[in-house]
């Protein structure tokens with residue numbers, strides 16, 4: 041079966057629509073006088089897709105990559121890049137194309153049971169709803185088969201070269217040296233395929249900016265612990281998305297600084313994001329497919345997210361940005377999502393850190409957002425995490441089903457029902 045797409049099979053209109061929607065959101069946020077970080081967030085999203093569109097239309101190179109690839113490398117080579125799962129989620133959710141997209145994935149045997157965050161990527165590219173990248177970068181860093189393999193199918197469909205970044209499982213000096221060399225090999229691959237050259241001074245500068253962004257992220261996470269909580273529950277996911285898209289870029293740093301300033305100003309004045317905060321929650325993972333549920337929790341139930349270990353708990357280690365390749369390798373192991381979702385939860389006393397985080401944030405309970413569609417990675421960690429939080433931090437954990445892209449599988453009504461029951465439990469627990 042031949043799956044290659046010709047240029048005639050590529051529909052560029054979908055990307056135009058997504059860009060227009062993101063710009064409209066940015067304008068809407070500005071018109072409503074929402075905090076500066078929010079307008080920045082949506083304009084950065086719009087610009088991100090716009091840069092790829094511009095490169096693609098002018099025949100310049102751009103890179104499609106999976107999660108946790110160090111994007112500082114692309115920036116320093118002047119290459120626009122797109123995070124695969126983000127492109128598919130944005131197209132699907134903005135344009136409501138789920139049925140057709142999943143049908144396309146089903147047609148080549150990617151059925152329900154494969155993570156919908158990645159199954160949807162294949163569907164989007166099989167239908168030709170995104171321009172052709174110059175190459176694809178894959179990696180195995182999070183120990184997730186979906187992260188490691190799905191973009192390989194996209195490389196095949198678009199008939200473009202693929203590079204696989206091999207990330208050693210254990211964080212050791214030997215592992216770091218190996219990974220630093222892998223990143224170097226990736227740079228050589230990119231130079232050969234795209235004809236863009238690495239600017240090593242720019243890479244060092246990008247690593248300094250990246251380091252600063254990670255520190256700001258930790259600072260925001262600590263500020264969220266204050267009572268009342270000064271951070272909006274959506275901020276964790278937003279800052280992490282910006283980290284994925286703009287690590288090492290001045291625009292990304294500007295967003296982190298704006299968010300930190302807003303959260304710190306509220307914390308200093310003792311202002312919470314809810315006037316009558318009732319439930320303080322740790323969020324384990326996020327309801328990615330439906331962030332609106334976080335607004336409902338806050339507005340209707342006075343439930344605020346005060347701790348997000350998957351997004352804010354960077355490993356507490358001094359890194360040296362003046363050695364860029366080693367910095368990027370170590371940074372990958374220090375990344376909170378990589379730590380928790382990488383199956384390394386039993387190493388480095390991560391469960392103890394989680395318990396400490398629950399205590400520091402004065403959380404009353406935790407929500408474990410379980411991706412029901414085939415996540416062997418996060419779901420297998422759910423039980424040890426729930427047991428540790430219950431036994432050592434003394435807080436209950438509510439399990440709520442979510443799906444990264446398919447609301448028909450884990451709908452909002454069911455999630456709200458489960459949350460209502462959990463909030464009742466919390467009230468009796470804290471009496």
Ligand code: SF4
Pocket residue numbers: 155156157158182184185186187381411414415416417418444
């Ligand atoms: S949600 Fe789970 S299965 Fe899906 S990409 Fe993330 S780790 Fe992998």
